[in-house]
Amino acid sequence: MARYIIKRILWILPILIGVITIVFFISALAPGDPAASLLGSTATQEEIDAMHHTLGLDQPLIKRWFDYIVAVFTRFDFGTSYVTRQPVLNDILVYFPVTVKLALAATLMGVVFGIPLGVLSALKQYTWIDSVILVMSVLFISLPNFWLAMMLLKVFAVNLSWVPSFGLDRPAGWILPILCAGLQSMTQNIRITRSSMLEVMRQDYIRTARAKGQKEGKIVTKHMLRNAMIPVATSIGSGLGNQLGGNMALESVFALPGLGNYIVKAITAINTPAMLGGILFVAIVFTLVNLCVDLSYVAIDPRLKTRVTGKKLSKKEMKKMLAEQGAV
């Protein structure tokens, strides 16, 4: 297993070099000059040239790309922001905690409410409970979350004054952002869990478990849910990865100092080091989350352990797995 993890981590390096290269050259070739953006339309050519020199933009592109890669991999230096003149990594570490907290809370809400509701919906297929859950999930997935956020603000912050309209000083400030982000995650999980559960429910081993007289609760939790969890885990993982990349719309409406806001601001200001650093950081986080999701598959489905490690399951492990699948 350790070998597999090391191999996967080593694979991250070429991925990151690829990300850097693509983003670096696209941003370099994209129209717009960071110096002109900083100085505005009233600057003279002399000022623009001086700013190019200050920012190092008078160096050849290939040299700048190579220097950046060397700095990232040898010193973990993501460059210096053109705007704040602070190391980009310092900026990112200021913005990232808010994004992490929001992402984890939203994911937790998605798991705690989404999976049970998805299971319930599958178990009560074609009943009014299933309909209510389905309509609710379609509704929340269809509503743009920035619109929902603005409506919730209008009702709960402006009209009722129950929560602050922005700011995270008070715990109440987290309620609406988590609710908006969590609803998105929850509806996603409901839909995936429901469809996955419906598929598992029709499997022979479920019928076998019932025929053997196992309790329904045990069948649902141990045999159905566990076998239905692979796509759900994938969905949770990719959802968490996306959330960790920053939820631009929500961060903007709730004025949250998150990574999404940071990257968007960097893009609009052609603050290349900040943009590059932000995207690189997201790429690192996303790959690590993916790695964790892949590892979670092994915990969920022991059969996958053989694929990951290349080793066969022991008799004990095989027996345990078959027991979990209701075959024994």
Place this chain on the structure above:
Amino acid sequence: MRVKKVTALLLAGAMCLSLLAGCGNSNTETQTPAQDTAGETGTEEKQENAATAVPEGKVPATGTSDETLKVACDGEPTSIFPNYVTNKTSNRVDSCLFDTLVRWNDEEKKAYPSLATEWNFIDDTHVEFTLRDDVYFSNGELMTANDVKASLQASFDYTLNHYSLMFDMENTEVVDDTHIIVALSRPYGNLPEILGCTYYAIFSEKAFEEVGKDETVFAMNPVGSGPYVLDSWQTGEKMTLVRNENYWDKENLPYYKYIEFSFIQDPVARATALQSGDVQVAFNLSTNQVEELKSHDNITVNVYEQNVTLPIWFTPKAYPVLADENVRKAILLSLDKELLAQAAYAGFAEPSYSSVTGPASPYYYECEDYKQDVETAKQLIADSGYSAEELTFTTYAVNGGASAHYEVMKAQLAAIGVTLNIETVDLVVMLQHSWNGEIAIGFGENDTWDVGRMLEFADSRIETSWNAYIGEGEEELHALIDAAWAASDEERYDAYAKVQDFLADHYACSTVCDVVIPDAWSADLTGVVYDAHCWPNIYNVRPLVAAE
């Protein structure tokens, strides 16, 4: 049966949402300002809601308090090192932390003494400033002429803007603790006004040297003589200032102990924060929000004309047809400035009939030739003999910005046989096109608080992003520009008028209106002041209390 149930549930869900949306304030019904623009111009708005206006029966609170003034800003300061002030939040914060040699009063369009008690032009390139002798920085040091020189030197060394290059620091001389002679590299009659901007804030030389003259470190530990000092800065979230209890101007000690600037990028979120009472002041809102905000009795909305204009410029170097004065004249005569101004700022801007300045500028000069005359415009185009292809131009609108005025311009140009293609791009892309000289006819957004700077755009001796005026009488124009640079005091108004008149006579450029930006605050506040940029500052905001 099942279908019915699902339909019923869907309808119920939709109703719930409608109810939620309908829970908004019943007074929030909006009206498009453009639909009711009569009597709603920026000027009238400014008079009605003047930032310092005090309603009858109320007076500004005196003394000081331990309260906090909460402010929603449109962005985070890029830096609070004065010379790196590149956005309005930096400016607002710096105006609280630092003082300048003079202070601009935008109502009177005049510079008043601040750290300098008086100033005299010794000649075109030397100005002597007499300084106060009772000013202390927040670190307890007495301010002297050496601090002024060090601050100006830093503005020269670290500047991000062109203005500081006017200083001739080698020949700037400290006479004694309270006198300094500032030398200039060329005549600059505007100098006293310019020094009212926070770019030229005065800070402690000693404090700056203690951090090794590292501007980024100093920006985190600023030492000025302003009414507030920096208390904390939570990146991306907020900044808190605390009252400088040793402020030298005891008569103007600020009322609020703390000012908390929250950085809220989205204008809707800023307005929401104000409506919910989470902040007392919200800056830089959209003109589209004005009507709704005005419907709240507890909110004051101030739609203020900035010292920034919306100009129309031509690029004759890249588009030779535009070097023909008659074509430029036809284009400008085809335009209804009032309609363009309305379209650009939802009916809140007043049209300008000047070449360079807008109505908010003290140097506004109205040129009669800019009134719309479609028939003459048509005739000029017909007489010009240019083909439809030659009379097809491209311009660039900024993505996410106002674009209605582009459409109005396009329609009005079409009426005289000129085709305007509009491409919508990001701001940075627009700037790049501008630098490449690819914008045939462009709307800009030009900072005219230093009108002398604006004249540089018409000066072909200086390379800027806009292509300079080229045409008949260039030498005459250069002489007028040089004279305007050198003119000081009252002469300057006349000198700038002559340059603007020349540009108008040759249809070199035109200004549509001033940029207007609504700010809003709790109705029980007063004392927002507008600086030389017409940017709002809040260092002396006070609550209104009942008059005794």
